[in-house]
Amino acid sequence: MKRILSFWKxxxxxxxxxxxxxxxxxxxxxxxxGIIMVKGLGFFWPSDIELFQLKNGERFLGQVWDTEQARLxxxxxxxxxxxxxxxxxxxxxxxGRDFVWINNDDIVKKSTPKNGxxxxxxxxxxxxxxxxxxxxxxxxxxxxxxxxxxxAQKSLKKALALKSQIEEKQNAxxxxxxxxxxxxTEISLSEINKTRSKAEIENLRKQEEGIKNSIxxxxxxxxxxxxxxxxxNAGIKMTIVTADGKSVTLPLYKFxxxxxxxxxxVMEKAGFYLTKVWEFLTEDPRExxxxxxxFPAIFGTVLMVILMxxxxxxxxxxxxxxxxxxxxxxxxxRMIRLAIANLAGVxxxxxxxxxxxxxxYILGGTIDRLFFSSTLPEPTFGTGGILWASLxxxxxxxxxxxxxxxxxxxxxxKANKEGSLALGSxxxxxxxxxxxxxxxxxxxxxxxxxxxRGAGEVAPLMITGVVKLAPSLPLDGTFPFIHLERxxxxxxxxxxxxxxxxxxxxxxxxxxxxxxxxLIVIVVALNLLAIYMRNNLKKKYKTSTF
Amino acid sequence: xxxxxxxxxxxxxxxxxSEERIVLETKDLNFYYTPEVKTLKNINISIPEKKVTxxxxxxxxxxxxxxxxxxxxxxxxxxxxxxxKIEIDGQDIYSPEVNLEDLRKKVGMVFxxxxxxxxxxxxxxxxxxxxxxxxxxxxxxxxxxxSLKQADLWREVKDRLxxxxxxxxxxxxxxxxxxxxxxxxxxxxxxxxxxxxxxxISTNKIEETIEELRANYTIIIVTHNMQQAAxxxxxxxxxxxxxxxxxxxxxxLFTNPDEKLTEDYITGRFG
Numbered sequence: 001m002k003r004i005l006s007f008w009k010x011x012x013x014x015x016x017x018x019x020x021x022x023x024x025x026x027x028x029x030x031x032x033x034g035i036i037m038v039k040g041l042g043f044f045w046p047s048d049i050e051l052f053q054l055k056n057g058e059r060f061l062g063q064v065w066d067t068e069q070a071r072l073x074x075x076x077x078x079x080x081x082x083x084x085x086x087x088x089x090x091x092x093x094x095x096g097r098d099f100v101w102i103n104n105d106d107i108v109k110k111s112t113p114k115n116g117x118x119x120x121x122x123x124x125x126x127x128x129x130x131x132x133x134x135x136x137x138x139x140x141x142x143x144x145x146x147x148x149x150x151x152a153q154k155s156l157k158k159a160l161a162l163k164s165q166i167e168e169k170q171n172a173x174x175x176x177x178x179x180x181x182x183x184x185t186e187i188s189l190s191e192i193n194k195t196r197s198k199a200e201i202e203n204l205r206k207q208e209e210g211i212k213n214s215i216x217x218x219x220x221x222x223x224x225x226x227x228x229x230x231x232x233n234a235g236i237k238m239t240i241v242t243a244d245g246k247s248v249t250l251p252l253y254k255f256x257x258x259x260x261x262x263x264x265x266v267m268e269k270a271g272f273y274l275t276k277v278w279e280f281l282t283e284d285p286r287e288x289x290x291x292x293x294x295f296p297a298i299f300g301t302v303l304m305v306i307l308m309x310x311x312x313x314x315x316x317x318x319x320x321x322x323x324x325x326x327x328x329x330x331x332x333x334r335m336i337r338l339a340i341a342n343l344a345g346v347x348x349x350x351x352x353x354x355x356x357x358x359x360x361y362i363l364g365g366t367i368d369r370l371f372f373s374s375t376l377p378e379p380t381f382g383t384g385g386i387l388w389a390s391l392x393x394x395x396x397x398x399x400x401x402x403x404x405x406x407x408x409x410x411x412x413x414k415a416n417k418e419g420s421l422a423l424g425s426x427x428x429x430x431x432x433x434x435x436x437x438x439x440x441x442x443x444x445x446x447x448x449x450x451x452x453r454g455a456g457e458v459a460p461l462m463i464t465g466v467v468k469l470a471p472s473l474p475l476d477g478t479f480p481f482i483h484l485e486r487x488x489x490x491x492x493x494x495x496x497x498x499x500x501x502x503x504x505x506x507x508x509x510x511x512x513x514x515x516x517x518x519l520i521v522i523v524v525a526l527n528l529l530a531i532y533m534r535n536n537l538k539k540k541y542k543t544s545t546f
Numbered sequence: 547x548x549x550x551x552x553x554x555x556x557x558x559x560x561x562x563x564s565e566e567r568i569v570l571e572t573k574d575l576n577f578y579y580t581p582e583v584k585t586l587k588n589i590n591i592s593i594p595e596k597k598v599t600x601x602x603x604x605x606x607x608x609x610x611x612x613x614x615x616x617x618x619x620x621x622x623x624x625x626x627x628x629x630x631k632i633e634i635d636g637q638d639i640y641s642p643e644v645n646l647e648d649l650r651k652k653v654g655m656v657f658x659x660x661x662x663x664x665x666x667x668x669x670x671x672x673x674x675x676x677x678x679x680x681x682x683x684x685x686x687x688x689x690x691x692x693s694l695k696q697a698d699l700w701r702e703v704k705d706r707l708x709x710x711x712x713x714x715x716x717x718x719x720x721x722x723x724x725x726x727x728x729x730x731x732x733x734x735x736x737x738x739x740x741x742x743x744x745x746x747i748s749t750n751k752i753e754e755t756i757e758e759l760r761a762n763y764t765i766i767i768v769t770h771n772m773q774q775a776a777x778x779x780x781x782x783x784x785x786x787x788x789x790x791x792x793x794x795x796x797x798x799l800f801t802n803p804d805e806k807l808t809e810d811y812i813t814g815r816f817g
Binding site: 328329413415416418419420421422423424425426429433434437438 | 617619622624647648649650651654655657659661663664673674677678723726727730
């Protein structure tokens with residue numbers, strides 16, 4: 001009995017219990033990051049294309065996606081367990097599906113054909129098959145067995161070059177038409193809203209005619225050039241044979257790239273992997289976000305976090321300063337502190353609704369009425385946008401910054417504050433020269449926490465400005481360069497959208513993991529930046545050891 | 547112990563004879579931390595100019611409180627109340643027209659625990675002049691150098707003015723705080739047990755510094771070390787439980803006190 005008592009007294013068991021608690025926490029973190037990394041990092045690796053021949057004569061060409069054990073019940077009610085394989089067969093426009101489950105027992109023959117080609121397309125997902133023929137760039141007789149594939153790549157290059165030329169022409173035409181369409185909207189708006197007299201409208205109509213006449217020659221020329229380019233590009237074609245022998249002929253500009261993973265060495269695959277990662281980080285999404293890159297989402301996330309920090313830090317710091325330095329400590333201040341702490345526990349969607357009601361409708365609506373009345377009823381600021389989303393998140397993270405800053409201020413030695421006052425400084429001079437610099441590490445801790453919280457938040461953004469696909473970035477080359485009223489994309493919402501709103505969830509699933517991994521990496525990077533800054537400051541303002 | 551004090555006192559005997567001007571005077575000063583707790587009771591004391599005056603007394607007697615009344619540092623504590631008058635050069639420092647910053651510039655303070663700011667040495671010394679509006683670089687530089695010299699720190703730090711003040715030793719930090727107070731060109735310097743946290747050698751250094759400063763500044767020093775009071779001060783005030791028991795020239799107070807209570811305290815019968 002005595003021994004048991006002393007065992008508890010010494011607290012040896014608590015070493016184990018606390019260590020166990022830590023171990024469990026670490027395990028959970030490693031588990032979630034591990035799963036995300038394993039699933040997310042493999043997405044871009046070009047795995048081999050396999051050809052499956054089944055008992056019933058069916059042939060499938062594609063990549064093994066998943067394997068599973070299934071319980072099947074036959075006619076007699078007998079249960080048997082079979083191994084099944086999920087194959088990504090692509091060719092959605094031909095088969096009407098991307099994936100097929102086959103029983104491993106049904107496989108007669110499995111091979112990795114050397115000439116199997118994976119085609120990435122701008123639309124309709126991947127294609128798997130063999131190249132039969134294509135429109136060559138150079139003369140036909142120069143093509144032989146050895147350079148067949150590389151010549152096909154050349155044709156693709158040509159088709160893609162033409163495609164971008166076509167886009168350029170299209171842009172030039174649009175640019176030419178912009179003043180005209182602007183004028184036309186103005187005319188129709190002033191007709192609807194009756195803001196202009198008939199004579200004025202007549203005048204505008206005359207202007208419209210003038211513009212039409214002045215651009216017509218150039219427009220015709222551009223349009224004919226465009227048509228010619230389109231015709232030329234439609235002529236560059238490729239015929240592909242699928243696994244079950246069907247021939248499909250497609251214009252080459254429909255492809256992003258094609259490659260033969262079965263013939264690639266590990267080094268080639270690694271190079272391909274890096275290309276794909278780069279594309280993921282820098283390109284726009286395609287195919288309702290299930291393919292291509294996430295650059296607009298990265299951009300939107302980072303810009304939103306920066307705007308949020310710019311908004312939240314001054315307010316949070318000022319509030320904390322007043323609470324600690326100026327306010328008379330007592331019941332009211334205690335209540336305010338309690339309210340701020342509780343604000344951190346309010347569900348984020350509530351902040352979102354507040355943001356929608358206050359920022360978007362009241363503030364945005366007022367701004368529209370005052371400064372953008374000419375474009376009403378089309379809203380400018382009176383609809384969700386990156387500014388309102390950032391401000392909503394700033395409100396959401398305000399308690400974190402206030403509490404952390406308060407802790408930083410409290411950590412400033414009283415002796416230093418008294419020393420400053422005793423030297424004849426005013427209270428404000430003391431705050432500026434002694435309190436703020438010393439509280440800086442605490443403030444930055446608040447910023448770190450705010451960034452972590454803000455970057456991962458999705459719910460309030462969904463109603464204050466995030467969209468599935470934003471037509472343009474909030475920052476670009478047209479005046480005034482930063483467009484705070486624009487809607488934006490966000491990695492957190494992207495994960496939700498691709499994972500749960502996508503028409504092709506199975507194919508998009510790896511993208512979800514990859515995007516999640518990217519979001520974690522970005523949050524860690526932003527935090528490391530803030531931590532680096534804080535450590536530098538801590539070194540500078542280490543407190544007196546004496 | 548008595549012999550020690552006697553020797554120290556004899557050194558200061560010359561100082562007593564000269565003509566003196568009163569720079570700081572309290573009239574019927576009462577001080578309350580809370581309405582119930584009267585910390586200072588009816589204090590009337592006249593501090594002579596350019597002399598060192600020591601406040602001694604047992605812990606909690608109110609000597610530090612009295613000192614902090616002179617530059618109104620007690621204003622920072624909520625709920626305090628002060629009755630009576632404190633006049634510096636004939637001006638009541640608690641009257642509304644007194645500018646607090648100007649007062650604290652005139653009445654510098656050195657704290658018990660050295661409190662250098664987390665900045666470099668130069669910035670520490672220049673802090674006071676800067677917040678009081680000195681912007682001229684040459685003037686600042688002169689102030690910093692002369693203050694450090696007066697505080698007897700210049701030789702030790704002249705090559706490292708741009709290093710952190712927190713890297714200095716405890717004694718050096720305290721002398722830096724003295725230099726920082728001097729940079730404001732104060733008339734009066736309040737020292738609240740400036741050597742109580744220092745080793746004997748550093749304490750000695752501080753006392754030497756005070757010795758050099760006495761010619762130009764009025765110094766009021768709170769100490770619980772009676773030998774120190776005897777060594778450095780011209781006048782000594784003995785306080786107990788908020789009362790000013792005796793204020794006399796140091797030699798008189800330590801050798802031939804008027805009050806029985808003082809004699810009991812300095813001979814170590816209590817306290």
